[in-house]
Amino acid sequence: MAILDLTAKSSGLIRCPVCALVTPSPENHPCPRCATPLHARKPSSLQKTWALTMAAALLYIPANIFPIMTVVQMGQGEPKTILAGVASLIETGMWPLAMIVFIASVVVPLGKIVILIYLLVSVHVGLKTYIKERIALYRLMEVFGHWSMVDIFLVTLLTTLVKMGALATIEPNRGVSFFGAVVVLTIFAARTFDPRLIWDSAHDHG
Amino acid sequence: MTMVDDLPLADPVIHPKKAISLFWLIPFVVIVVGAWLVYDTLASRGPLITITFNSAEGIEAGKTRVRHKAVDVGRVESVWLSPDFGQVELTVRLAAGMEGVLMSNAKFWVVQPRFSLQGVSGLGTLVSGTYIEIEPGNTGPLTDRFKGLESPPLVRSGTQGMKIRLTAEKLGGLAVGTPVYYLGIPAGEVLGFDLNKNKDGVIIHAFIKSPYHQLIMPNSRFWKINGIDLSMNADGIRMTASSLSTLLLGGVAFETPASLENLEPPLPGNLFTLFEDQSAVTDSSYRRKIPFLMYFDGSVRGLKSGAPVEFRGIKIGSVRDIRMEFDRANTSFRVAVLMEIEPERVTEVGDHNTEESSDEFIQTLVDRGLRGQLETASYLTGQLYVNLVMRPEMPVRLLGTQTRYKELPTVASNLDEISASITSLLRKLQTFPSDEIGKNLNETLVSLKKTVEAPVILEAASAMRDALVTLKSTMVQINGKVDPMGKDLAKATEAATKALASTDRLMANLNDLMDPDAPMNYRMLELTRELTATSRAIRTFVGIMSRQPESLLFGKEKKEE
Numbered sequence: 001m002a003i004l005d006l007t008a009k010s011s012g013l014i015r016c017p018v019c020a021l022v023t024p025s026p027e028n029h030p031c032p033r034c035a036t037p038l039h040a041r042k043p044s045s046l047q048k049t050w051a052l053t054m055a056a057a058l059l060y061i062p063a064n065i066f067p068i069m070t071v072v073q074m075g076q077g078e079p080k081t082i083l084a085g086v087a088s089l090i091e092t093g094m095w096p097l098a099m100i101v102f103i104a105s106v107v108v109p110l111g112k113i114v115i116l117i118y119l120l121v122s123v124h125v126g127l128k129t130y131i132k133e134r135i136a137l138y139r140l141m142e143v144f145g146h147w148s149m150v151d152i153f154l155v156t157l158l159t160t161l162v163k164m165g166a167l168a169t170i171e172p173n174r175g176v177s178f179f180g181a182v183v184v185l186t187i188f189a190a191r192t193f194d195p196r197l198i199w200d201s202a203h204d205h206g
Numbered sequence: 207m208t209m210v211d212d213l214p215l216a217d218p219v220i221h222p223k224k225a226i227s228l229f230w231l232i233p234f235v236v237i238v239v240g241a242w243l244v245y246d247t248l249a250s251r252g253p254l255i256t257i258t259f260n261s262a263e264g265i266e267a268g269k270t271r272v273r274h275k276a277v278d279v280g281r282v283e284s285v286w287l288s289p290d291f292g293q294v295e296l297t298v299r300l301a302a303g304m305e306g307v308l309m310s311n312a313k314f315w316v317v318q319p320r321f322s323l324q325g326v327s328g329l330g331t332l333v334s335g336t337y338i339e340i341e342p343g344n345t346g347p348l349t350d351r352f353k354g355l356e357s358p359p360l361v362r363s364g365t366q367g368m369k370i371r372l373t374a375e376k377l378g379g380l381a382v383g384t385p386v387y388y389l390g391i392p393a394g395e396v397l398g399f400d401l402n403k404n405k406d407g408v409i410i411h412a413f414i415k416s417p418y419h420q421l422i423m424p425n426s427r428f429w430k431i432n433g434i435d436l437s438m439n440a441d442g443i444r445m446t447a448s449s450l451s452t453l454l455l456g457g458v459a460f461e462t463p464a465s466l467e468n469l470e471p472p473l474p475g476n477l478f479t480l481f482e483d484q485s486a487v488t489d490s491s492y493r494r495k496i497p498f499l500m501y502f503d504g505s506v507r508g509l510k511s512g513a514p515v516e517f518r519g520i521k522i523g524s525v526r527d528i529r530m531e532f533d534r535a536n537t538s539f540r541v542a543v544l545m546e547i548e549p550e551r552v553t554e555v556g557d558h559n560t561e562e563s564s565d566e567f568i569q570t571l572v573d574r575g576l577r578g579q580l581e582t583a584s585y586l587t588g589q590l591y592v593n594l595v596m597r598p599e600m601p602v603r604l605l606g607t608q609t610r611y612k613e614l615p616t617v618a619s620n621l622d623e624i625s626a627s628i629t630s631l632l633r634k635l636q637t638f639p640s641d642e643i644g645k646n647l648n649e650t651l652v653s654l655k656k657t658v659e660a661p662v663i664l665e666a667a668s669a670m671r672d673a674l675v676t677l678k679s680t681m682v683q684i685n686g687k688v689d690p691m692g693k694d695l696a697k698a699t700e701a702a703t704k705a706l707a708s709t710d711r712l713m714a715n716l717n718d719l720m721d722p723d724a725p726m727n728y729r730m731l732e733l734t735r736e737l738t739a740t741s742r743a744i745r746t747f748v749g750i751m752s753r754q755p756e757s758l759l760f761g762k763e764k765k766e767e
Contacts, residue, residue, distance in 0.1 A: 029216075044227040044229070047226070047227035047229060047230065048227050048229040051227065051229035051230045051231075051232050051233050052229060052232055052233075054233040054236075055232040055233040055235070055236040058233060058236045058237060058240055059236055059240075061240070062240065062243055078268075078269055185232070192229070
């Protein structure tokens with residue numbers, strides 16, 4: 001426990017996020033090597049993460065309500081939302097594709113938002129247990145978070161490739177912008193969140 | 207640690223920690239954008255309406271669009287059955303701005319491929335799928351419940367033209383889409399039909415396209431064109447056939463007779479009469495009609511409603527109705543025939559007293575012997591017509607029943623008259639007292655024989671013989687006196703013979719004189735020739751004189767040719 005209790009912050013040391021120099025510097029002083037302003041913890045991390053998470057959560061609603069793309073095949077086609085697209089994929093029997101789209105478009109962004117909120121709340125209440133698990137969750141979120149852009153890639157690629165008039169045409173709809181904003185905001189939220197707060201809060205309240 | 211302390215440090219600038227991070231602007235912006243989106247979505251949502259159809263064939267909830275002039279203006283949100291399961295109710299969300307067209311006369315119909323005699327439509331929906339077409343309303347109260355049309359309306363609101371209504375006794379072969387022709391050009395279509403208020407006739411709605419609608423005037427006449435028209439009436443058999451499309455579809459034709467009146471075009475929806483055929487139109491052009499009632503005792507088999515009423519072989523009216531009446535007072539049947547006389551068929555000549563009403567005028571005619579009579583028009587078909595005759599010798603026979611129609615006296619038909627006279631003759635013959643006459647004759651003969659054999663007669667006969675004897679002796683005496691007179695006569699005859707002989711000689715001389723070989727005759731011929739030549743010379747001279755009077759002085763000019 002003693003080793004675990006010992007942190008850079010408690011030792012008055014700050015690690016430069018740019019050049020990785022560990023110096024005993026007061027808060028907000030420039031790094032003696034690269035002049036980067038040094039902070040023991042990311043400043044206003046919780047506020048920023050909350051703000052970004054809230055924005056992402058709000059944008060997730062229109063991203064699902066509005067259709068993301070229109071597939072016109074043989075003159076017939078309707079604008080489809082993400083879930084409707086998944087449903088139509090299931091209808092046509094394309095289970096694997098439906099699973100990929102579902103995970104990338106629904107599970108990952110939603111999971112990120114939920115995990116972020118869980119982490120934020122846990123920091124606020126000073127949860128002392130599951131510290132390692134929470135760190136693992138944070139890493140998982142960072143790794144898989146990038147993959148939620150699959151949908152945006154899909155829409156942009158198809159829109160540019162499938163242009164065959166009434167035979168087959170794919171058009172993006174406004175939902176895709178909201179979805180893109182959700183993905184970007186969650187990535188920023190993950191970046192502004194300082195995982196060190198997880199154990200800070202555990203110690204402070206302990 | 208000491209190393210760090212020894213380092214020359216800049217004076218720390220302490221910023222007061224911001225209470226609220228600027229990052230909160232992001233969710234704020236998101237909320238603002240979200241609120242705007244909600245507002246925009248709600249604002250762009252138009253009215254929600256319900257349309258009922260008989261069937262939801264081809265309609266899908268959330269997919270089927272509502273279009274107007276190929277522009278999407280709404281979408282079917284749900285398809286469900288009406289509470290009584292008799293119809294289909296579609297909930298349709300229209301685009302914003304469509305509230306203004308939801309008048310009660312807005313029309314909705316499903317556009318599907320249609321194949322009919324009039325043509326093919328809606329082929330585009332084979333690829334794009336069924337959609338609902340809306341025709342915006344323009345009158346009536348705003349509503350949100352509509353009854354969808356099962357077939358597209360024939361006339362779209364944008365089409366220039368005029369709607370008219372036609373009254374007819376029956377629909378006949380007309381159907382929705384039946385063309386309306388003007389001089390054989392399709393100028394419109396029948397839109398639909400329904401019963402009139404009294405449920406005893408049909409009102410046909412039709413649309414006349416532009417520019418033909420300008421041809422419709424209050425005096426326009428409409429009639430049906432039947433594919434094949436075969437009619438048999440008092441005039442004989444008549445058959446008319448028209449084009450193949452009319453044969454299949456039937457049709458309505460119209461014309462606007464030239465009129466001296468300055469007519470205003472009628473308002474849309476004006477009512478016209480639809481005649482059964484073109485000849486009915488001609489009949490109807492006589493607007494003034496005087497109804498008359500006539501009672502006939504005999505059979506009227508062959509007399510039909512519409513049979514002509516003729517006067518001296520010219521149609522002046524027609525029979526309207528035929529009814530059998532039973533008179534309980536004297537237990538007799540009679541046939542009442544209602545006819546209409548069109549006085550406009552007769553051209554009036556000379557001054558006419560307008561003060562005199564038609565009733566008085568007819569009464570005058572009746573006084574002068576106007577009677578109605580049934581005549582056979584065609585022995586082939588046995589059709590009858592009413593013939594008006596002037597027979598002042600026939601008594602005026604009127605029943606004087608209480609009707610609103612003026613009664614015309616009738617006389618039996620010619621055939622009836624003949625048969626009646628033969629019947630009465632036969633009846634008289636039947637009652638002829640031949641037995642009695644024979645008996646009387648016999649008695650007369652017996653008494654005659656008695657008379658002849660009477661002694662007085664015998665005496666008379668002998669006296670007669672004496673008288674004859676005396677007459678003979680008298681004649682002998684007269685004969686003796688005649689003889690000397692005969693001798694004088696012979697002398698006179700001889701003298702006459704002589705006179706005749708001298709006359710004969712004179713004639714022979716004359717004959718010689720006039721003979722073609724006689725010299726005098728030749729001379730006369732020569733003289734005539736000379737005279738002819740002379741007269742020709744004079745004519746030539748006169749001709750020259752008239753053309754060249756100067757030739758008298760300067761001589762005849764030579765012709766230069």
